[in-house]
Amino acid sequence: MAKKTEERKHALLSASSAKKWLNCTPSARLEDAIPEEQSPYAAEGTLAHGICELKLAKRFTDKNMTDKAYRSRMGKLAKDPLYAKEMDGFTDAYVDYVTGIAYGFPSAPYVAVERRVDYSPWAPEGFGTCDCILIHGDTMHVCDFKYGKGKAVSSAGNPQLMLYALGAWNAFRMIYPIRKVSLHIIQPRIDNTSSWETSVEELLRWGEETVKPQAEKAFRGEGECVQGAWCDGCFCRLSATCRARAEANMSLMAEAENLPGTGLPMMKLPPQLSNGEVGTLLKEAQFLKSWVNKLEAYAQGEILAGRAVPGWKLVEGRSVRTIQDVDAAYEALHEAGYPEAALYRMQPLPLGELEKLLEKEHKKILEKFIVKPPGKPTLVPDDDKRPAVSPASIAEGAFGGENAYKEGK
Ligand code: SF4
Structure with a gap:
């Protein structure tokens, strides 16, 4: 997976930033002049992708991998400081999804894992890495694992996956008579799976009519900067x-x-x-x-880095009192006659932390106790894909009751 990150760094018109350069064509060249900072979330995603790659390889593409070799490679990944036990369950969910597609065919499909694909016929120097491609007969599936737990990403008309699909079709069209393409996003941390089917004909039309003209402009750094959801959604370095x-x-x-x-x-x-x-x-x-x-x-x-921003300064924010040496303070209180039971409170761990702690086989013990109450009503534009909640259901207390809503505000 380090390979995938490297490739992303070097493809100017990368698939993951396609929404950005398709809508704001100068962004790719403008960003190129600014060094990229890798976030801890990206590093965590890279590790989770590495685990997916290993699991899929063991199941589909590397039949010679012994259990010992698998355990050794998994052990190395698990030593990463960003590794958490819950990664095992989330990556399993992805592998199970891909396996479900594979078993849906009447015979074994062709499977490629972490396959580099070239979509340069549509976007200059464009290439990327597909997490998984499955082909059987005239149908090709392109799967993308997302470890983020922010917004649910939809595969419908998703330019990142469509570019991967163009590249994959380009790589395999001489071998397989591909006519149908299914795009899948698997985002197990927020229980989001999204699949969308299109025809190769439609895909190629999009490549010719939408991608080509915009990609040529983007490659040359031409066009107007256009603000949109992609500025922050695609982490533009100029945001x-x-x-x-x-x-x-x-x-x-x-x-x-x-x-x-x-x-x-x-x-x-x-x-x-x-x-x-x-x-x-x-x-x-x-x-x-x-x-x-x-x-x-x-x-x-900028100010923290020593560069002035006229009109602004940093001040000390609100601070919370704290005990500098907890052990010494508690020992002193204990000696003064306060029993330990009065000084400590045993509390359950927050759910997220508890889940990170559990082995995969123990998750089921907890699962039956977990409930998910309806979320507090949230205002969103009317093109958001979630269904609207009715004022009547709010009044009936479906969201924790009128008082709970007011308290949470
Ligand atoms: S911030 Fe938005 S408008 Fe500006 S270059 Fe980036 S994508 Fe384009």
Whole structure:
């Protein structure tokens, strides 16, 4: 998997950032000038991918791998400081999903694990690594394991997977008469699996009509910077300092003096916004919040690094009192006559920590005790794929009751 990270570093038009360069064509070249910082989450994902690769190889592609060799390789991965026991269960869930696809065919499919694919016929110098490809007859499946537990990612029209599919089709089209393509995202930490089917004809049309013209511009660094969900969603390295983004957001604020769509100054309108206006403003301002957070984080980083950001400084934040030497303090209190039972409180571990601790075979013991109450109502744009909750169900207490909702606010 280190290999996969390396490749991602070197493909200018990488598949994982396709949403970004397809929508904001200059972003790839602009980002290229800024060094990449690897987050601990990315390193954790790389390790989990390594475990998936080993498990799939043992099951499908390396029949000569002995149990001893498998255990030895797994042991090495488990020594990584980022390893947690729960990784075993999550990677198993992915391997089981892939196995389910393989067993769905009438005979054994061709399986490729961690296969490098070349989609340069559509995007200059484009290549990437597919987590798993399965081919049988005229059907090809492309599987992508995601270890993130943020947003659920959909495979429908997903440009990262579609680029992998173009590359995979390109690699295998002379051997297999592929006509149908299924794309799968398996995100076991948030129990998200998403699959989407398309035809090779549709895939190639997308490659020719959408990817090619945008990729050529992106490769040359041409076009206009366009702000969108991809700025933060695809971790653009300019997300804080991008001038186009700043200008777009500042002009949005200026536009707020005239309500969107009316062209009329606010003074001539009723003093209160209508719900229609609130909806429009919220949609237009959805990037402001995350952009301001990025700006703050960037400015703080600059000042910490000794570079001034005019108009801003760092101050000491709110601090919480703490005992410097807990052992010595408790010993002194004990000697003063306080029993240990009065000084310590035994508490259950938070669920996430407890799960990390458990062996895979012991997870079942806990599973039957776990419940998932409905989440607190959350405001999202109406194109969000989750179903809307009704005000009636909130009033009936399905979300912890009216009081619980208010308390949690
Ligand atoms: S921050 Fe957004 S608009 Fe600016 S270069 Fe990156 S993707 Fe494009």
